[in-house]
Amino acid sequence: MSMLFVNEERLLKSLEELSLVGNSSDKGVTRFALTPGDLQARQWLQARASQYDLRSHFDAVGNLFIYAQDAQEQPPVIVGSHVDTVPNGGRYDGALGVLAGLESLIRLQETQTPLSRPVWLAVWTEEEGSRFSGGLIGSRAIIGELGKEELKLTDADGISLAEALCSWGLNPDDLPQAARKPGQIHAYVELHIEQGAKLDVAKEQIGVVTGIVGIRRYNVSVKGQANHAGTTPMNLRRDALVAASLMVQAVEQIVRDSGHLEAVGTVGKLQVYPGGVNVVPGQVDFTVEIRDIKMEVMDELVAKVRTRLQEIAAERHVELTWEAAPAVTPSLLDESVQQTIAQVANELGYSWRYMPSGAGHDAQHLARICPTGMIFVPSKDGISHSPAEYTADEDCVRGTNVLLNTIVRLAK
Ligand SMILES: [Zn+2]
Missing domain, CATH: 3.40.630.10 (Zn peptidases)
Known part of the structure; x- marks a missing residue:
């Protein structure tokens, strides 16, 4: 032609x-x-x-x-x-x-x-x-x-x-x-x-x-115990930010290691409460976003991330709440x-x-x-x-x- x-x-x-x-x-x-x-x-x-x-x-x-x-x-x-x-x-x-x-x-x-x-x-x-x-x-x-x-x-x-x-x-x-x-x-x-x-x-x-690609978004909240940073010994802490930091890394690692080359996972927003220099963080709210072109890939990654976050929460003695935000098909x-x-x-x-x-x-x-x-x-x-x-x-x-x-x- x-x-x-x-x-x-x-x-x-x-x-x-x-x-x-x-x-x-x-x-x-x-x-x-x-x-x-x-x-x-x-x-x-x-x-x-x-x-x-x-x-x-x-x-x-x-x-x-x-x-x-x-x-x-x-x-x-x-x-x-x-x-x-x-x-x-x-x-x-x-x-x-x-x-x-x-x-x-x-x-x-x-x-x-x-x-x-x-x-x-x-x-x-x-x-x-x-x-x-x-x-x-x-x-x-x-x-x-x-x-x-x-x-x-x-x-x-x-x-x-x-x-x-x-x-x-x-x-x-x-x-x-x-x-x-x-x-x-x-x-x-x-x-x-x-x-x-x-x-x-x-x-x-x-x-x-x-x-x-479709988008799945979640609002995650990690609740530990806010306490005095000077008087709370390391072994008695329930530090929400330390737990959240492990979760952030888990999101990256799970998506990277998934074998789904086009999939991406991101924690783009994170807030620490009460947010004082001398306070063990009591609560951290953050977002998790997963994108891929296939529904089943997103389903798989979301399930893996959620399971791993629950495990980390249990290991760290913090409470986890996980809420779905509007998604894009x-x-x-x-x-x-x-x-x-x-x-x-x-x-x-x-x-x-x-x-x-x-x-x-x-x-x-x-x-x-x-x-x-x-x-x-x-x-x-x-x-x-x-x-x-x-x-x-x-x-x-x-x-x-x-x-x-x-x-x-x-x-x-
Ligand atoms: Zn454009």
Whole structure:
């Protein structure tokens, strides 16, 4: 099959330009969802699209869709990502996927490539959750899972999601109309930077994403006995922090030794009570987080960690409470879309590997209503959500070439 190639110069120039649009920071890119800066970025995209005879519209939750004028009534192939960022974020997270999608649509126009399905670019609303907690709001709306209650979510200034949508002239009451049912989207593909170092370390060019990892979180509390640090002999202590420190190490060791190479386990938050320099710690609260792409792997690791923590608690004569916090189900991506991406990468002569995504993406929601795939490109040193985020020009171009030819095959 003959391959299409993107206009490298145009793609790279638009990456440069978009990083400056609506950006309120002089350090990295700061563009929170549904702010004037976010609107400027979307209007910039609309203006760019119209130069190439592409149309666009917003849905009720601020998702922007861009498509060719001759879009048929058939379920579209959608490509997309986001333009909102974390505070002082990078130039590539989200923006690359959006601009690669736009460049692909433009190339399809310019080359008059015959397709039997329409291709849409989606710019999702509030992916990061920097303004309204939880994030992934636009993609939750499109699968019909953004509840009316969530329109009441407020930002740091007390402005609700509904009010923010109204400020853009959108009507939050139309939220149900934004939802799509299974069968109404033919396929979804998202190009994104890896945000990890696997491709960079292995010097591989393309990641074919197998799925987005699930997350299990637990709030753990260890209760011992607070006491005077000067007068309590070592053999009479029930030191909650010493017990907790062994537990923290157990989490690391169990996950490392599990043989599940993609699994990760983290204690990221820990509080010591009463927290005095001269007091034996009486209580420690900490979090345990386990991520993997397979439910059964997470089940196994959680059971092992929990058993070991109970053993440590017994050995150390402390009480342990273990409470589950909200979890995220892993999303497996569509195998035939994965194969299409892999085949395109092969035919383009790029090196690639299958890999899971350790970070959440809008694709995990789309995967619930349509065949979905993701393409990763290398992040230098694995750095992301930082002004130091960097993906080499050639990698941006390669990823976009893979996206473009994947679209052609899905929309044929
Ligand atoms: Zn992103």
